[in-house]
Amino acid sequence: MHGFSYKNGSLFCEDVALSTLAAAHGTPLYVYSAGTILDHYTRLDAALSGVDHEVAYAVKANSNLSVLRLLANHGAGFDIVSGGELFRVIKAGGDPAHCTFAGVGKTREEIIYALQQGIYSFNVESEEELRYLNEVAGELGMIAPAAVRVNPNVDAKTHKYISTGKSENKFGVDFGAILDLYERAAKELKNIRLRGLQMHIGSQLTSIAPFIEAVDKVVPMVKELKARHGIEFWSIGGGIGIIYQDSLESGSVDWWENQPEAERPLTIERYGKELVPRLKDLGLKILLEPGRYIVGNAGVLLTRCLYEKKGSAKTFKIVDAGMNDLIRPALYEGHHEIVPLVEPTSAERVKVDVVGPICESGDFFCQDRPLPDFQPGENIALMSAGAYGFAMASNYNSRPLPAEILVDGAIATVIRKRQTLDDVIAGEL
Numbered sequence: 001m002h003g004f005s006y007k008n009g010s011l012f013c014e015d016v017a018l019s020t021l022a023a024a025h026g027t028p029l030y031v032y033s034a035g036t037i038l039d040h041y042t043r044l045d046a047a048l049s050g051v052d053h054e055v056a057y058a059v060k061a062n063s064n065l066s067v068l069r070l071l072a073n074h075g076a077g078f079d080i081v082s083g084g085e086l087f088r089v090i091k092a093g094g095d096p097a098h099c100t101f102a103g104v105g106k107t108r109e110e111i112i113y114a115l116q117q118g119i120y121s122f123n124v125e126s127e128e129e130l131r132y133l134n135e136v137a138g139e140l141g142m143i144a145p146a147a148v149r150v151n152p153n154v155d156a157k158t159h160k161y162i163s164t165g166k167s168e169n170k171f172g173v174d175f176g177a178i179l180d181l182y183e184r185a186a187k188e189l190k191n192i193r194l195r196g197l198q199m200h201i202g203s204q205l206t207s208i209a210p211f212i213e214a215v216d217k218v219v220p221m222v223k224e225l226k227a228r229h230g231i232e233f234w235s236i237g238g239g240i241g242i243i244y245q246d247s248l249e250s251g252s253v254d255w256w257e258n259q260p261e262a263e264r265p266l267t268i269e270r271y272g273k274e275l276v277p278r279l280k281d282l283g284l285k286i287l288l289e290p291g292r293y294i295v296g297n298a299g300v301l302l303t304r305c306l307y308e309k310k311g312s313a314k315t316f317k318i319v320d321a322g323m324n325d326l327i328r329p330a331l332y333e334g335h336h337e338i339v340p341l342v343e344p345t346s347a348e349r350v351k352v353d354v355v356g357p358i359c360e361s362g363d364f365f366c367q368d369r370p371l372p373d374f375q376p377g378e379n380i381a382l383m384s385a386g387a388y389g390f391a392m393a394s395n396y397n398s399r400p401l402p403a404e405i406l407v408d409g410a411i412a413t414v415i416r417k418r419q420t421l422d423d424v425i426a427g428e429l
């Protein structure tokens, strides 16, 4: 469910017409719904209420300070992957003691910064990293709290670039090597406190089966680690998938209720119902690291149609957003629903490619998709762009980064100014 819908023929985010925002702030423009972010956060929290748990929002999905502040104010912890993300969390008023630090390549500077800030746990991805963490903590006369990421070798059945839980992925430590590693670490690494175990099998999972498979596989391991090393937490990662295909329709409760039971997409209630019974008697704090689920459907990218170009083979609608603003279609064949800000009055559709201005053939938002016949000068919304949208945007082709707006009811706040050309070249000689 989300806060975007047509009202009187015009697409709204909560109580604000998106066309008003496009006119006032220009395009391309990211717009987020605060109500949707909080609704998702609260529903996930409620779905897990049967177990001692904490939601550690995966900052990488959308790291705008105002988004982080909103979640921090409602009690979220944070899963970070760099010193930069920790810096953002702290600036936004988040508590480092509720931060976990993931990633395969933490640098010395990042480790020192995170130790000094007192994070909850380093989620370590190799024995080499664990030994280095021990060494750096020793130099500082500190004890580093740590969890190792187990790679459970489970197929997440998602796009190969966002699948992480198979042995051929670079992530985590082999399932079979974990117990020995904890034994060695407990004996040899005096500046490490083994605090938990972590896993994350991939992103945009649309079925519950891989989550169940991974949890069932790792439960005996966490029991053993708790008995032998007194671990306190188990992070089961993020990865909960969202609706991209019928994104606009899925905003309403009716849409969900009208889906045939067997085809109903993974809901957070189902996620909780299946996992809570498996987790509740472990005597461990369960951490969740959702990114996309919290913010994905809570954001759109608004863009203006500049030209229509009718080629011999195809019709192209050329818009003012490019792959530098939203790279998901180019990188993961990601589908984003495309809807005009003015509700179409006819059911007629034309088959088009919606493309950006970047000098690359991969710069498209859809190909051969039947869409309402919007015209140059009209604005459209790329739906479900709240996660890994702005966060992955770049200055490619020397294009300024778009502005970001956060809507709360009838109030729209600019939470990041559009870059100027001077911003783009700042720091260069």
Ligand code: LLP
Binding pocket: 058, 061, 079, 102, 103, 162, 200, 202, 203, 204, 237, 238, 239, 240, 289, 290, 291, 292, 293, 328, 332, 387, 388
């Ligand atoms: N925890 C860890 C250790 C992760 O690596 C990730 C995502 C998450 C949590 C959050 O996963 P989520 O709940 O958002 O699925 N840019 C790609 C997605 C990359 C995900 C990377 N890791 C995309 O746009 O689809």
